[in-house]
Amino acid sequence: MLGLSLKGVSKSFGHITAVEPTDLSFPKGELTALLGPSGCGKTTLLRMIAGLEAPTRGTILLGGEDITTHPAHKRKFGMVFQSFALFPHYSVRENVAYSLVIGGMGKAAACKKANALLETVQLGGFGDRRIGELSGGQRQRVAIARALAQEPEVFLLDEPMSALDAKLREEMQVELRLLQQRLGITTIVVTHDQREAMTMADQIVVMSNGRIEQIAPPQEIYHQPANTFVADFIGKANFFDGIVVEGGVTVGDTHLTTQANFQSGSPVQIAIRPERAAMDDEGGANRVAAKVMFVRDLGPLREYHLQSDIGPMIVEYAVGETGPTLSTGDATTVRLPPEAIQVFPRAAPKSQAA
């Protein structure tokens, strides 16, 4: 299905490159999350898609049509801004009906449609209120309803949850995802919150320094990160520097059995997720002696911060899992399953769990 796609799109501000040449497709009807740390170029990319910034180079295609030079008001992609950008001088209903009224729809019909949209976002009966009378969550819903009023082909959201508190954010992530699935609209969400991206997205685009690091579904991003940046940015991981040897990797004096598709002698970095390491009595390869330095109880999770023979690491157990009961100072053995170890070419030195 032809959706939105970018061909070699880049953006420079003077001598600073905000977005390097990017090829990217947004499948029709799916939700894509642009995920990355602050300043990685994700908002610039979104603004280029919206028509609020002109790309320095490249082409933006919608359903095969080149829309690169179309101004924002011709593209009419619904957009929810980080600050919500609701018009304070209009009521809630007038905000939602804005695109309809300026588009030439009669006032009565626009109000009727605005009321229906407010019902969709569970704000029926709030139409006459002033924007200043709404809570953060309600404002976000108004912003969503307003952006959807013009029935856009592409729905853009720039950090839509950042102004909400943690609990409301979690609720709204699920709500927004359900709404997007119901409407089946191509949606792009910019976020720096990996939980938000994992919760909502069909496809995640991880970005760093204006570059795309990986494009994949959430589970693939988590379990098969393309590089150390993705492994580090998405979830937690224990990193160790090593050298590739026959049948595995040597970290310090410890040989770890794993599959490493590198030439022997290559410097590499290995990563293992805290929940994939285990402290149990099962035999097998890759057992490392360690001492418990700190136990962090998070309710549904318990983290053991260890000092092992190969360096500091974290091992994590969820409630309900069969795990050891250890205290600070206890000695233990950590098992690193070969299939759980990911091997990357060595990048920036990392010796501690992220």
Next chain:
Amino acid sequence: MTVADDIPLAKPARAGKATQPFPIRRVVPGVLTTLIVVFCVAPFLLVLAISFGRKVDGAAWVWDLTFENYQRFFVGVLWPDEITLLYLQQLYYSFYFAVIASLLAVLTALPFTLLLTRLKRSTQAMWLVFILSSLAMSEVFIVMGWDILLSNNSGLPKLFRETGLTAWLKDVGWFQTLRDWGLANPRNVKFKTSDFATVLTMSYLVWPYAVILLYPALSRLDPSLAEAARTMGAGRWTVTRTVTLPSIRLPLLGTTLLLFVFLLGTYVAVTVFAAPEKHTTAVAIYSNVRGANLNAPFGATQAIMLLIAASTCLSLGHLLNRKAEGAR
């Protein structure tokens, strides 16, 4: 009981007095009240009292309690034989010039200030310092500059004539239009005296104030509001009409009213550029108080009437704004 228990404790009152802070909270309001009374209330009451005084023919004036000055302001000195509206007409021209000049200043300062807020911080600071420094020039100095620029023998009219622009205007037939507007005599364009020159100079006088008053509101304007409107299909003009202007409605109204009140008192620009029959109340007040008439009571009456008219306008503006707020 120990010896220490017998030693009487030092009274803390003295130490307390020494450390008592200066009662600034009581002094400052007192000083402010005194300043307001001395510099605002007392002069106003004095002018009010003088407005009920009586001019003595061939002499100065005496204290009195007569309403003749107010009667003269509304129906003229010849009443009841004849009604003349000269003083009301002067008040009308005060409003006429002040309204047009304040609107012109705000309308031209608005796009400039909007552009200014989109520049780099350092460039903005440079412009603001430049605009602030232009306030150091007095009205007399500015009017003198415009007087030279618009004078028939050395200014723009001469430039028009020397460059052949006057001849060209005559050839294309636009010269007659300028004559109809009072901006040309049979030989060349002329800007003195004209409403155009008066309004232009008055606008120039208050233009820096307009920028400085609008700047805080415009620099606080969230750019994502306009961007949101654009993503919803609004073109540049629609964004300005439906988002930008309504968002800064209050600062716009406030700035216009402030400039309007300021311009009601313009004296030098009107004296130099306005035709004598279009002189304003401010010019008339000066003429009565310090000029040829030496009729301080009537000058004071005109000042009071100007003040009342300005206050009425401000109240009306406030009322309209509240009505507009209520209607939303």
